[in-house]
Amino acid sequence: MNYLLKTEPTVYSFSDLIEDGETLWDGVTNPAAVKHLREMKPGDGLVIYHTGDEKRAVGAAKVVSVEVGDPKFPRVRIKAGKAFARPTSLAEIKENKLFADSALVRQGRLSVVPLTEEQWRFLSRD
Numbered sequence: 809m810n811y812l813l814k815t816e817p818t819v820y821s822f823s824d825l826i827e828d829g830e831t832l833w834d835g836v837t838n839p840a841a842v843k844h845l846r847e848m849k850p851g852d853g854l855v856i857y858h859t860g861d862e863k864r865a866v867g868a869a870k871v872v873s874v875e876v877g878d879p880k881f882p883r884v885r886i887k888a889g890k891a892f893a894r895p896t897s898l899a900e901i902k903e904n905k906l907f908a909d910s911a912l913v914r915q916g917r918l919s920v921v922p923l924t925e926e927q928w929r930f931l932s933r934d
Contacts, residue, residue, distance in 0.1 A: 810853040810928040811844060812865065812912060812921040813886075817858040822867040825856065825888045830872060833884040840911075841920035845882040848874050854886060855923065855931045857912075863898040865931045867891040896931050906930055 813833060815821065825831055836842055854869040868889035875883040907913050912921045923931070 809847070809849065810855070810923040810925070811848065812855040812857050812923055812931070813869075814857045814859050814919045814921075816860050817862055818860065821858065822856045822888075822891060825867070825869060825886070826891070828888070830885060830887045833886050834881065836882075836919055838917075838919060840915070841918055842880065842882060844920040844922055845884050846874070846876050846879060847922075848882075848884055850874070853923075853928055853932070854889075855928065864895040865892065865901070866895045868932050892932065894933070901931075904930060 817823075820831075833845070836845055848871045850871055850873055852871040854871065855865050856867045856869055857865045869886045870889060872885040872887050874885075901907050902913055906924070906927050910921065910923075910927065911918050915921075
């Protein structure tokens with residue numbers, strides 16, 4: 809399975825993840841987003857998406873581990889992958905029929921969004 813994680817780049821950017829190598833992705837409180845975090849498995853692919861002024865998918869990461877000791881606050885350790893040579897803007901995403909039914913488009917404030925294999929390939933293309 810693959811997912812998209814949204815982050816405000818002024819708080820924690822993909823560059824910060826690259827520098828850190830790994831980080832703990834926690835602090836998510838939206839029930840739908842928390843559900844997606846609990847469903848993650850080690851090895852799942854991640855797209856890191858910058859919110860705010862950027863609004864674009866900027867890089868890849870992988871799930872390292874998932875701790876669900878407290879189901880309301882799962883803690884997911886992620887490992888940095890590569891920055892995308894060509895980040896994909898929200899406008900491009902909305903124009904693509906692959907995302908017509910995606911929570912990324914339908915639920916704009918959702919911070920963790922599952923991706924189909926086709927959506928993953930489109931966003932992570934180089």
